Amino acid sequence: VIFHSLDFFAFFIATVAAYWLLPRRAQNVLLVIASYVFYGWVHAWWPVLLCATTCVDYWAARGMTIAPHRRKLWLWLSIGSNLGLLGFYKYFGFFVENVAAAGATIGWNTPEIALRVMLPAGISFYTFQSMSYTIDVYRGHAPARTSFIDVAAFVSFFPHLVAGPIMRATNLLPQFEQERRFDPAAARDSALLVIWGLFKKLVIADNAGVIANKVFALQSPEFFVLWAGVFAFAIQIYADFSAYTDIARGVAKWYGFDLISNFERPYMATGPADFWRRWNISLSTWFRDYVYIPLGGSRRGRWREAGNIMITFLVSGLWHGASWNYVLWGGYHGVLLLLGRVCSSPRVLTPSGPIRVAGMFVLTCIGWLIFRETELAQLQRHLMLSPWETTPLGRSAGLYLFLLVGMYSIPLWIHDIWGELRGPNLSEAIDHAEPAVRWPRVATQAALCGLMVAAILTLRSQTALDFIYFAF
Amino acid sequence: VSGVSRGQVLSLCAVVAAAAVLPLGLRAVNAAIAGAAVHASYLPTIETPRPRQPFDDAAASALREAQPEFLIIGDSMAGVRIDPRHLSRVSGRSVAGLYQQGSPVAFWYLQLKNMVVGNGLTSVRGVVLFFRDDQLTTQVHVNGPILDRVARDQEPELDRVFAAHRLGRFSDVHRAARAVYQFDLTRAWLEPRLLRAPAPSQQLIDAVNNEIFALDKLRPFAAADLPHAEEALLDFDAQVGRSVLPLILELADASNIRLAFIRVQRRPTPAGPPPQTEGLTKYLDRLRAYLTARGAYYHDDYGDPHQPLAAYADGDHLRSDQRLPYSERFAKQHAAFLR
Numbered sequence: 045v046i047f048h049s050l051d052f053f054a055f056f057i058a059t060v061a062a063y064w065l066l067p068r069r070a071q072n073v074l075l076v077i078a079s080y081v082f083y084g085w086v087h088a089w090w091p092v093l094l095c096a097t098t099c100v101d102y103w104a105a106r107g108m109t110i111a112p113h114r115r116k117l118w119l120w121l122s123i124g125s126n127l128g129l130l131g132f133y134k135y136f137g138f139f140v141e142n143v144a145a146a147g148a149t150i151g152w153n154t155p156e157i158a159l160r161v162m163l164p165a166g167i168s169f170y171t172f173q174s175m176s177y178t179i180d181v182y183r184g185h186a187p188a189r190t191s192f193i194d195v196a197a198f199v200s201f202f203p204h205l206v207a208g209p210i211m212r213a214t215n216l217l218p219q220f221e222q223e224r225r226f227d228p229a230a231a232r233d234s235a236l237l238v239i240w241g242l243f244k245k246l247v248i249a250d251n252a253g254v255i256a257n258k259v260f261a262l263q264s265p266e267f268f269v270l271w272a273g274v275f276a277f278a279i280q281i282y283a284d285f286s287a288y289t290d291i292a293r294g295v296a297k298w299y300g301f302d303l304i305s306n307f308e309r310p311y312m313a314t315g316p317a318d319f320w321r322r323w324n325i326s327l328s329t330w331f332r333d334y335v336y337i338p339l340g341g342s343r344r345g346r347w348r349e350a351g352n353i354m355i356t357f358l359v360s361g362l363w364h365g366a367s368w369n370y371v372l373w374g375g376y377h378g379v380l381l382l383l384g385r386v387c388s389s390p391r392v393l394t395p396s397g398p399i400r401v402a403g404m405f406v407l408t409c410i411g412w413l414i415f416r417e418t419e420l421a422q423l424q425r426h427l428m429l430s431p432w433e434t435t436p437l438g439r440s441a442g443l444y445l446f447l448l449v450g451m452y453s454i455p456l457w458i459h460d461i462w463g464e465l466r467g468p469n470l471s472e473a474i475d476h477a478e479p480a481v482r483w484p485r486v487a488t489q490a491a492l493c494g495l496m497v498a499a500i501l502t503l504r505s506q507t508a509l510d511f512i513y514f515a516f
Numbered sequence: 517v518s519g520v521s522r523g524q525v526l527s528l529c530a531v532v533a534a535a536a537v538l539p540l541g542l543r544a545v546n547a548a549i550a551g552a553a554v555h556a557s558y559l560p561t562i563e564t565p566r567p568r569q570p571f572d573d574a575a576a577s578a579l580r581e582a583q584p585e586f587l588i589i590g591d592s593m594a595g596v597r598i599d600p601r602h603l604s605r606v607s608g609r610s611v612a613g614l615y616q617q618g619s620p621v622a623f624w625y626l627q628l629k630n631m632v633v634g635n636g637l638t639s640v641r642g643v644v645l646f647f648r649d650d651q652l653t654t655q656v657h658v659n660g661p662i663l664d665r666v667a668r669d670q671e672p673e674l675d676r677v678f679a680a681h682r683l684g685r686f687s688d689v690h691r692a693a694r695a696v697y698q699f700d701l702t703r704a705w706l707e708p709r710l711l712r713a714p715a716p717s718q719q720l721i722d723a724v725n726n727e728i729f730a731l732d733k734l735r736p737f738a739a740a741d742l743p744h745a746e747e748a749l750l751d752f753d754a755q756v757g758r759s760v761l762p763l764i765l766e767l768a769d770a771s772n773i774r775l776a777f778i779r780v781q782r783r784p785t786p787a788g789p790p791p792q793t794e795g796l797t798k799y800l801d802r803l804r805a806y807l808t809a810r811g812a813y814y815h816d817d818y819g820d821p822h823q824p825l826a827a828y829a830d831g832d833h834l835r836s837d838q839r840l841p842y843s844e845r846f847a848k849q850h851a852a853f854l855r
């Protein structure tokens with residue numbers, strides 16, 4: 045079920061109504077059933093994979109407690125099964141293609157293996173989340189749970205199942221184990237956040253996405269048209285992904301759960317390190333804790349640290365998809381981060397705040413070009429384009445598309461600049477829900493809700509696009 | 517749910533109510549801005565009143581003047597295969613093409629009804645329709661505006677077909693929301709203004725659409741613009757009664773116009789024709805029997821040796837240099853129909 049459908053609205057109303065009539069244990073059972081229905085709505089076999097992941101990780105964690113001397117074996121069973129599942133569904137075709145291509149260069153013709161498997165939505169998210177549970181149990185950061193239902197609810201919790209944020213067992217599992225109370229103040233703030241998320245997705249992301257798709261469908265776009273398209277994609281991916289997070293957080297709140305904020309105004313970042321503190325936070329911290337630190341982090345000298353950063357970013361890039369451009373994108377950001385460290389040393393003069401923000405946004409956009417362009421030959425061509433070799437129509441068209449995207453994204457910029465200067469913004473407000481009712485605040489929220497619903501009805505893109513991160 | 521203050525619940529209700537009530541303001545804005553331009557839809561089952569583009573009188577009048585003997589109707593599948601002037605030359609018949617890129621079957625029906633039968637084209641002896649796979653019976657739903665240029669003020673037959681195909685399980689909710697909030701009407705006047713706002717002139721927008729994003733500027737894609745048939749929709753007998761196809765056949769029969777249906781070959785593989793499921797093969801057998809039993813001519817391009825993969829550009833489109841040879845082959849192969 046997708047969030048912006050009446051199917052989901054009906055599903056949500058029915059489950060919320062039933063949920064608050066039940067005791068805690070039954071609530072968790074309901075959430076598991078609802079999550080499996082949600083996930084299997086279109087493809088009934090997807091929940092089988094989800095269930096398999098849950099069973100393996102539940103028993104791996106239990107095994108670590110029951111047979112502590114075999115903890116490592118259980119850990120590798122969990123990691124192996126999760127990465128095996130991910131590898132088969134996401135990377136098998138990529139692996140076969142590259143082996144065949146490498147073989148062909150040395151004259152070794154491999155037999156053609158044609159295996160096209162459909163990538164189940166969200167598999168990268170829930171396998172990482174589930175795997176973090178067994179790793180945390182192995183490390184002693186979390187106890188192995190005896191309740192299968194609680195673990196199943198943790199792995200499958202539908203609001204964030206398909207596109208995150210990736211929650212940790214230490215944060216989310218305890219919430220399934222405690223009594224929950226309906227909080228109307230939090231529900232009110234969440235309603236606003238959900239509507240804001242829908243607005244970002246349907247009005248900003250989809251309208252910008254249509255422009256980005258058109259530009260990236262061109263054989264030879266001119267410089268200004270291309271970069272207007274890149275700008276459109278930068279807006280699309282941020283609005284789209286953060287919209288999913290906002291809706292997930294808002295919906296989860298209605299069931300009494302707190303999900304972490306995944307974005308902290310990333311386009312206000314002043315440098316590469318700052319950007320990664322603000323963008324897809326749950327994934328960045330996952331890679332930090334489960335890849336970068338186990339590799340040695342910054343503990344083994346500068347060169348090793350630089351190597352660890354590059355490995356982490358390359359793997360993070362590959363996580364996004366089975367294509368070399370994602371690896372390149374990860375590598376690009378790894379290099380940016382290393383350069384950022386050099387530039388942030390006291391001996392290097394750095395420009396002031398707004399210029400750094402603008403500069404980082406441009407660097408981020410270059411990254412988005414690498415991320416969006418899956419054909420490497422085209423990417424090379426795009427990067428060689430010169431602003432001096434353009435036609436008057438190309439320049440005017442680029443400016444027009446740029447302004448059009450800018451116009452659709454005005455609310456996003458206002459929201460983020462407001463949050464940066466005055467804070468908290470809509471996304472952060474639900475973490476500060478006040479029990480006392482302040483009517484001027486309620487009136488503002490009500491007006492914003494009404495205006496955004498009107499805007500969604502009238503300005504939503506005619507072309508509905510999938511959430512981008514569903515593909516990962 | 518206990519220990520909840522009344523004020524908190526009221527504040528929650530206020531926010532939810534505002535989300536539902538405030539958008540009603542769109543009605544007042546519409547009345548002030550777009551009131552006069554609104555027309556009742558020719559598809560009242562799926563649409564509320566909205567501004568509409570006028571019927572394409574210029575095209576209708578050009579056809580009346582030309583008085584062709586044969587008409588080719590279809591989307592880009594027809595457009596990339598038949599050059600009407602060349603077909604006229606090689607067949608010795610006057611042929612005209614009514615192509616509309618991305619057009620659905622309902623569009624073709626309205627072309628036949630309003631541009632041919634209702635347009636006084638007494639010269640027309642036959643109409644050729646190009647289609648893909650199950651397109652004739654499953655591609656029913658369309659957004660109204662795409663039909664504006666070929667629709668009259670009332671299209672009760674088409675509306676009845678659409679009524680049988682509601683838009684999913686919440687179609688009535690969608691319809692009620694459209695009627696209550698009138699957001700389609702708002703979109704109709706607001707969207708063009710928004711698109712124009714950052715442009716110095718309408719000419720620039722036209723140039724962006726027609727030159728920057730022209731079809732020949734796009735990358736060649738192997739993927740077709742029409743998805744392959746869904747197995748669940750390949751039950752011909754269940755689908756045909758709910759489709760526009762019977763309307764086309766009845767209209768042509770009543771007007772003494774012969775119909776030819778040409779199923780185009782979709783993009784082949786390097787090894788040969790595209791793979792075809794058992795369900796689709798069965799569907800096509802039923803379609804052929806249905807059409808021929810009603811006096812229509814049917815031909816399937818599937819497996820045509822003149823259409824290997826090398827003859828294709830992107831998707832299911834033939835390369836532009838294939839248009840003339842295809843037209844010539846068409847004249848020879850279907851000489852009996854063009855007689």
